[in-house]
Amino acid sequence: MDNKFLQRVRRKDKIAKTFIQVCGIMVIVCVFAILALIVKVTLPLLSPSKITDAQKVALSAQVSGTPLAIGIDSYGEALHLIDQEGTITFLDARSGAVITQATIQGQGKSQIRQIEQYKNSFYNILWQDSSLSMIEVRYQPKFDTEGKRTIEPSFRTIKLWPALAEPERLAQSYVRLSADNRFSRIDLLTDNTLTINHEVTTTDFLDNQTTENFSVRIEETLPGKVSTLALDDSGLALYAGTDNGYVVRWDLADNDAVKKTDTFAATENSDPIASLGLVFGGQSLVVGSKSGTVQTWMQVRAEANNAIKKMQMIHVLEPHAAAVSTILSSRRSKTVYSISEAGIIHADHMTSENHLFTIPDAYQVFGISQKDNALIALDSKRFIHIWQIDNPHPEASLKTLFGKVWYEGYNKPEYVWQSSSQSDDAEPKLSLIPLIFGTMKGTLYAMLFSIPLAIFGAVYTSQFTSAKFRKSIKPIIEVMASVPSVVIGFLIALWLAPIVERSLFSLVVALFVVPLLFTLVMVCIQPFYRNRRFVNFLSGYEFLFMLPVLFIGGWLAVRLAPGLESLLFHGNFKLWLYQDMGMRYDQRNCIIIAFGLGICVIPIIFSITEDAISNIPPSLTAASLALGASRWQTVWRVILPSASPGIFAAMIIGFGRAVGETMVVLMATGNTPIMDWSIFNGMRTLSANIAVEIPEAPFGGTLYRVLFLCATVLFALTFVLNTGAEIIREHLRKKYGRY
Template identity: 35%
Template structure:
C-alpha cells in the first residue's frame, strides 16, 4: 500500500484543529479525504436533484393555474317551483338582478311580479301604468346595459316605457334587495301614432340623454326620439321630440332592433331580408343597406344583439344560429357580413338571449334544449334539456352564473351555471378568428380595453411568432460573430492576446440586459432610424475593408510581416474596422441621396411598400445579439480549445493546412460543444425579457419584415401580469403563455441534448 506524504501544515491550518490521531496518521487522513469527497459527491447529487425537483414543481404549478381554462362548463339544478302568480298572465320577459336573489316576470296583463329567484316566493307585484282603454299589443326590451328598460306597445298607438330597479340596503347588516319600477319619460303613455293605429312591433333604447323608439303599424315604420333638455334653474327636465317615417314597406318587417347607442337600426323580415338604417340623424334616417341573409327554404325564427350590439345573432328554422357583424367592404363601405355559424339543433331556434358582460349567448330550440355558446371561441359550452316541456322564457344572470327558465308546463327552473372561462378554446388561442368589426379573420392579441363591450383576443400565435422572430434575428447576428471569434481565439490567437480577449468578451455577458434594453430603446433605435443607410453600408464596407487590408498585408515584404508576432494579427484589424465603420457612415449620406433620391426609409415605403417602425426587429437583433454573443463565444471557445493537441499536430504532420485542420478535424471534434453553445444561446434569446420589452415597441403583429416591431411571450407576461386580475381568464392565459414558453425551451433543449450526444458518439473516435 502506498501513502501520499503531505507537508507539515502550519498552526493556522484547519487540519491542526483536528484531533492528534487524525493529524498524524496517514491512513486516518485518507479516510477524512474520502469522507469529504463523499460529502461533496452527495452534495452535488442533492443539488442536481433539487434543480430537477424545482423545475418539475414549476411545471406543475403552471399546469395547476392553467388547467381551469379547459374545465368544461356545467349547470347544476338549484330549485324548481311553480310560476309565481301565474294568474296574472303569460310571461313576456324574465329578468334577474346581479346577486341572483330577486327575479322579475313581466306579464301580458301589464303586471310585474318580483320573486325570490331560488324559491319563487313573491316579493312584490307592481302594475305598469297601462291605460284602461287600451291593451298590450307588442313588447320589447332595450339593452340591459341601459338600465334594463322595457316598452309596451298599445292598441291605440301609444306606448309606455318602464325601467326595473333593484335597491340594495343593509338593515342589521343583512342585505335586502328591494325591486321597483321607474318611468324615465313619465307615467303618461307616449303617443307614437297620432292616427291611433295599433303598434304591432316596437323597439326602444333608453340612453342617458336620448331615447329612441321605432314602431311598426299596419302601414308605416315610425322613428321617434326624445332628447332630454335640462333647464339651467329648473329641477325637472324637458324633452325635444323628433319624428320621422322610414321609406320601407311595413308589411315586410318581422323584427326591429336598435343598437345601444341609438345610431343603427336593423329591420328583419321572416323571409331573410335585412335592412340597415343609419339613424344617427334622427330627423332624416338613411337606408344604408338591404340584403338577403337567409338561404331559400329557411326562415328567421329569432334575433338578438350580441353584447356590445356590434353583431346580430340570427336563428333560423333549421337550427342554425349565424353571427352577422358590420365590416367594411371592398369600397370601404359598411356592410353586414356573416362571420360564423353555430349548429344548435335540427329544429327551429325559438329564442336567443345574450350575456350582458361577455360575448356569450343562450338559445332555446323546439326540442326543448337550452344551449350556452360563446361566439369568439366558437364553443358549445352547455346543451341541456332542463325539463320535459318546451321552454317559453329564459334569462341568464348579469354575471352569467345563474339561469332561470320557465317551461310550458308552468314550472320555473333555477340553475347554477359554472362557466368561468368561455373565451378560451384551441381555435381562439392558435387559429385565425374573425373578430367583430374586423375585415377578415386574423391572429390578434388584445387582452383588455376600457369598454365593457370589449371582445377579448387571446391569440398566442403572434406572441410565439414574435418570440421566434426576435430569437432568429439575434442568432443571425450572434452565431457568425461568436463562432468565428471563438475559432480564431482558440486556435489562431496568441496566448498572450487570448488572456485579455476571452475574459473581456465573457465580461460582456455580465452586463445587465436592462441596460442593453435601455440603450437599445433610447439610443440605438433612433440612431439606426437616422442612419439606416449607414447600417447597410456598414455590412458591405467593413468586410471589404478587412479583405483589402488582408490583401495589402500579404503584399508587404516578409521582413515587415515577420516583425508582428504570430497570433497578434487581429490587433491590426481593430483600427481597420473602426476606420471602415466611420467611412461607411460618412459616405452613406451622399450615396443615399444619390441612389434613393431621399432617405432609404422613404424609398422602402414608396417603392417596396415596406414600412419602418423605429423600434423594430433589427434593433432587437443587434441588441439581443450583443447579449447572446458572450454565451455562445465562451462555450464554443472552450470546446475548440479543448480539442486534443495530438489531433491537430497529427493533421498538420500529414500535410493538412491550418485551415483544413480547423474545418475537418477541430470543428468536428468540438461540434458537440459548439452545438451546445448555439442551443444555450438560442434558449437565452427565446427567454429574454428586458431587451425585447424596451426595444421592440411591443406590437403583437405577425410581419416577417425586419423593420416592424414584435411582442414576445416573455415580454407580454412582464407587461400584463401586474395589471391582470388574479384567477381571471386573462391571468390564466398569461400563465398558459408561460407554460408554452417553458415547454418550448424544454422540448428544444431535450432535442439539442439528444443531437449533442449523437455528435459526441460520432466523433469520439477521432
Template identity: 50%
Template sequence: MNKKILKRIQRRDRIARYVITVGGMAVIFSVLLILFLIARVTVPLFQPAVAERVARFPVADQGATVMAAGLDEYRESPFVVDAGGRVQFFAPGGQPAGGELLLAPPVGAGRILAVDSGEELTFGALWDNGSMTLDQVRFPSGFDAEGRRVQSREVARLASLPPLEQGVPKQALVRRDGEERLTQVALLADNRLLIRQLVTETDLFGDSREATHLLEATGLPGEPITAMVLDTTGKNLYAGTGRGTLLHWDLSEAGAVELLDRLPAFPDGRAITSLALIFGDISLAVGDDRGGVATWFGVRDGEGVKRLQRIHVLSGHRRAVAGMIPSRRDKSLISFDAAGQLHMDHMTSERHLLTLSSEAPLRAGSLAPRGDGLFAVDAAGTGYLWKLRNPHPEVSWRTLFGKVWYENYDQPRYVWQSSAATEDFEPKKSLTPLIFGTLKGTFYAMLFAVPLALLGAIYTSQFGNARLRGMIKPTVEVMAAIPSVVIGFLAALWFAPLLERSVPALFLGLLLVPVFLLAAMVLWQGVRNRPLGKQLDRGVEFLLLMPVLVLAVATAITLGPMVENWLFDGNFKLWLFHEAGVRYDSRNCIVIAFALGFAVIPIIYTIAEDALSNVPQSLKAASLALGASRWQTVWRVILPSASPGIFAGTMIGFGRAIGETMIVLMATGNTPIMDWSIFNGMRPLSANIAVEIPEAPVGGTLYRILFLSAVILFTMTFILNTAAELVRQRLRKKYGRF
C-alpha cells in the same frame, strides 16, 4: 494499496454517487413540479361550463300570461311581468317573495300585448290601446344596523309614449339614449315600419326644446317582417323577414332614416325567426326556422363601405329558433327553440358551452347581470332558475392559436389585445403573435451572434497565440456578467435613437466593412512575406485589421447622410413607408439583434472555444504533417471533432435568447404583430408575461393565459434542449470523443 484506504475511497465514491444521483433526481423532480404547478393554473381555461338547477316552480297565477322575466345581480329575486302589468317577485327557492309591484298602465290602456326586454332590466311594454311605456326594475341595496346587506325593489317609469294614429302595432320597440333621445319602432298590421323619435334639441343660447319626428322605413322587399331589434341607443334598426331577407337601417341622424343593408341571409330563403344584438351592439345574432344560429357584423367592401356579412356560426337546434338572450357581460348568447331546448354559446370562440331544457317551449328568459344565473319561464307557467359557472367562455384552441374574425376587422387575424377603453370590447388573446415574436427576436439575435461568436472562438483557439487567448477569453466571459436590464436600457435609450438617425449609415457599413476587410487581406498577402510582416504573423494579425474596421465604420457614417439625400430624398423612413409600405419603429429587430445578440455571444463563444481548444493536439499535428493548411485542418478536422460542443453552445445560446425578458421588454416596443420586417418590433412570450402579469386579476382569464404562455415557453425550451442533446449525442458518437 492499504485495504483500509481502498475501502475508504470506495465508500466515499459510493456516497458521492448516491448524493449526485439524489441531487440530480431532485433537480429533475423540481423542474417537473414547477411545470405541474404552472400547468395546473391553466387547466380551468378548458373546463366546460356548468349549470346547476336551483329551483323549478310555478310563476303564473291561473289565467295570467307571462310576458317577460328578469333576474337581479345576486340571483335572489327572479321576477316575471304578466299581461296585467304586475311584477311578481320570487325567492331563490321559488316561493313568492311578496311586495308585488305594478307597471302603471297609461290612460285608456288595460293589458300588455308585447314586451321588449332591454339591458339593465328595462322593459318596453306595448299596451292594448297602442300606447307604450318604458320601465326599469331596480334593486337598490343598502345595509342595516347590523351590517347586513338589504335589497329592496322598485319600478321606475323612464318614458311613456301615446298611441300612434296609424293604429295598434303588432310589435313595438323602444330605446332611450340618455336624456336626449327616445326612439320607438312600431310594426303595423300592414307590415309597415313606423319610427317615432323624440329628440331634445339645444340651441346656441342653451334653450332646449323637444322635437318629434315620425318616419317610415323604406326599402322593404314586400316580405312579412318576422323579427326586429333596435340597439341600446336607438340608432340602428335591424329586421328579418319570412323569406330570409336581412335589413339594416341607420337612425343616427334625427329626422332621417337610411337603409344601409338589404341582403338575403340564406341562399335557401329560410325564414328569420329571431334577432338579437350581442353585447356591444356590433354583432347581430340571427336565428332561423331550421334551428340555425349565426352572427353578422359590418365588413368593409372594396369601396370602404361596411356591409353586413355572416361571420360566426354557432351551435344549431333541431327546431326553429324561438328567441335569444344575449349576455350583458361578454359575447355569450343563449338561444332557445320551439321545443324548449336552450343552447349557450360564445360568439368569438364559437364554443358551445351548455345545453339545457325545459318541459315546455319557453316564453321568456333573462340572464343575471354577472352572467352567473339564468331565469326562464315556459309556456306552461313554470319557472326555472339555474346557477351558471362559466368563467372562461372566450377561450378555445382556435382563439388561442388560430385566426379569428373579430368585430370591426375586415378579415380573420391573429391578434393579442388584452384590454380596451370600453367594457364591451371583444377579447383578443391569440398566443400566435407572441410565439412568432419570440422566434422572430431569437432568429435575428442568433443571426448576429452565432457568426461572431463561432468565428471569434475559431480564431482565438486555433490562430491566435496563447497570450492573446488569455486576454480575449476572460474579456468576452465578463460580458456575460453585464445585467440584462443594463443592456436593455442602453439599447432602448441610447442605441435605438442613434440607429434611427443613421439607418442608411448602418446598411452602408454592412457593405463597406467586408469590402475594406477583403481589401486589407489582399494587401496583407503582399506584406506578410516581408521581414516586418513575418514578425507580425504570429497570431495577432487581427490587430492590423482594427484600424481598417474603424476606417470602414467612419466612412459609412460620413457617407450615410449623403447617400440618404441622394437615394431617399433626405428621409429614409418616409421613403420606406411610401414606397415599400413598411413603417419604421424606433425599437425594432435591428436593435434587438444587436442587444440580444450581445447578451448571447459570451455563452456561445465560451462553450465553442472550450470545445475547440479541447480537441487533442495530436489530431491537429497529424493533419498538418500530412500537408494540410491551417484552415484545412480547422475545417476538416477540428470543427467536426468539436461539433458536439459547438452545437451545444449554440443551442444554449438559443435557449438563452428565447427566455430573455428584460432586453426584449425594454427594446422591442412590445408590438404583438406578425411581420418578419427588421424595421418592426414584436412582443415575445417572456416580455408579454412581464408586461401583463401585474394587471391580471388572479384567477381571471388573462391570468391563466399568461400561465399558459409560461407553459408554452417552458415546453419550447424543453423540446429545444432535448433535441439539442439528442443531436449532440449523435455527433459525439459519430466523432468518437466529444
C-alpha cells in the same frame, strides 16, 4: 476509542443524511412544482363552461296568468315573472315563495300584447290597447347590521306612451332610451310600414329641460313582410327581418331622417327570419331563422370602396332544430343565448364560435342575470329552473388563442393581440400568434447577427490565437456575459438607436465597405506570406491587425455615406425605403434588437462553443496537421465536424436565452404586436408582453391566465431547447470523457 463520541458522530451522520436528503428532494420537487403551478393557472382558460342545475321550484299559484317574461338577479336569490295580465311577481329563488306582487300600470286595464326584454333588465310592454310601457327591474342588495345580504327587488316605469288612434293597425313596437336621454320608438304597422318617433330631451346650462319630438315614416317597399325587428341598445340602428329571409338595416342617428344602409338576404332558400338580436356592444346582429340557423352579421368595409360598410355574415353558431324564438345576449361578453320554439336553450360565444352548452328540455320563457352567471327558465309544467353558469373565460379557446379570428370592426379574420381598449363592450383580443411571431422574429435576427460572430470568434480564440491571448480573451467574454440586461437595453435604446437612426445608411454602406476593405487587405498581405518569419510573427495576432481594418472600414463608411446616399437615393435612404420599398423605419427596430440580444447571447454561444472545440482531443488536430493540412483545413474538416454537436448545442442554448430575454426587448422594441418580417420595425415578444400587461391584469381574470399561458409557452419553448442541448452535451461528455 471514545464510544460516546462515536455514537454522537454516528447520530449526527444519520441526522445530516436524512436532513440533506429531505431538503434536496424537497427543493427538486418545489422546482418542478413551479411548472405545475403555472400550467395550473392557465388550465381554466380551456376548460368548458360549467352550468349547474341549481334549483327547481314549482311556480306559486299566486301567479295566475300566462308568464311572458322571467328574469333573475345576479346572486341567484330573487327572480321576477311578468304574466299576460301585466302582473309582475317577485319570488324567492330558493323557496319559490312570493316576495311581492304588483301590477304594471298601463294606460288602462289591458292585457299584454307583446313584451320585449333588453339590457337584461328593461322591458318594453305593448298593451292590447296599443299603449306602451318601458319598465326597469332592479335588484338592490341590502346589508343588515350583521352583514347578511338580502335582495330587495323593485321595478319602476320609466315612460308610458299613450294608446294610438288606430290600435289595430299596430303590429309591433320597440322603444329604447339612449344615454343622452333620447327615447326612440319604432312602430311596425300592419301595412308593412314603419314609424320612427324620437323624443329628445336636452338640458341647458341653467337646468331648463326642453323636449322635442321627431317623427319619420318608412314607407318604401321592403323585400318582404317584416316578421321581426331589432333595435340596438341606444336606438341608433334598426334591423328588420322579413318572412322571405331578408334583413334591412337603417341608421337612426339623425333625429329627423332615417338612412337605409343595407338590404341583404340573411338566410338561404328564403328561410323566414324568426328572430333578431344584438350582441353586447351592438355591433353584431344575430339572425335566427325559422329553420333554426343562428348566424351573426356585422358591417365590414367593402373591398371596392373603403368608405362603404356592408353587412356580412361572420360567425355561424350552433343551429336549433326548430325556429328560433328569442335571442338574448350577455351583458358581460359576446355570449349569445337563444331559445327555439321547441323550448331548447343554446348558449354560444360569438367570436370564438364556441358552443357553450345546450339545455335540452321544453321551456317557455327564459332570462339571464346581469352578471351573466345565472340562467332561469320556466317549463311548460310551470316549474321554474335556475342554473348557475360558471363561464369565466368565454373569449378564450384554442381557436381564439392560436387561430385567426374575425373580430368586430375588422375586415377579415386576423391574429390580433389587443388586451384592452377604451370602451367596456369591446372584447379583448388575445391571439398569442403575434407574440410568438414577435419572439421568433427578434430571436432570429439576433441569431443571424450573433451566431457567426460568436462561433467564428470562438473558433479563432481556441484554435488560432496564442495561449496567452486566450487567457485574456475569456475574461472579456465573461465581462460581456455579466453585464445586466437592463444596462444593455438602456444603452441600445437610448444611445445606439438614435445613432443608428441618424446613420442608418452608413451602417448599410459599412456592410459593403468592410468586406471590401478586408479583401483588399488580404490581397496586399498575400505576397508577404512566403516569408516564414512574417507568418510566424502574425500567427495568433491576426485579430489585432483586424481591429484597424474594422475601424478604418467604419470610418470610411461614415465618410462615404452622405455622398452615396445623395447619389443613389436622392439623399434620403429612409424616404426611399418607405416610398419605393414600402418599408417604414421605426427608431426601435430589429437592427437594434439584434445588437442588444446579440450582446446578451454572444458570450453564451461563445463560451459553449469554445468548450466544445477545446474538448476535441489534441491528437486529432495533430494528426490532421501531420498529414499536411493547413490550420484552416484542419479546423474546417476535422475540428468543426467533430465539435458540431457542441456548437449546435451552443446555438440552441443561445436561442433559448434570446427567446426569454425581457428587459432588452421591453426597452428597445416599440412593443407593438404586429406581424411583419421587416427588419426596420419592432415587434412584441412573449416575455415583454408579460412585463407590459401583468400590472393591468386582475387576479384570476382571462388576461391574467393568458399571460400565464404566455409564460407556459416560454417555459415549454426554453425547456425543450435546453433539454435538447443538454442531451447533446451529455452525449459529447461521454464521447470525450470530460467537457
